Amino acid sequence: MQLYxxxxxxxxxxxxxFVKDTMEAEDIVQEAFIKAFSKLEQYKAEVTFGAWLKRI
Incomplete structure (x- = not known):
């Protein structure tokens, strides 16, 4: 929860x-966090967590 x-x-x-629609943007953010948390073990500290997350 702290990362979120x-x-x-x-x-x-x-x-x-990218989308200019708040509800769609919120959905995109939720999907990105779901993907990130499911692949958290793949995160390497070569870049900041925020940069890695934004690529998702």
């Missing part, structure tokens, strides 16, 4: 740049 709280606002801003 730390990065959700930034992720929403990024998603809104």
């Amino acid at each position: 709280n730390q990065y959700c606002d930034g992720m929403l801003i990024v998603a809104l740049r």
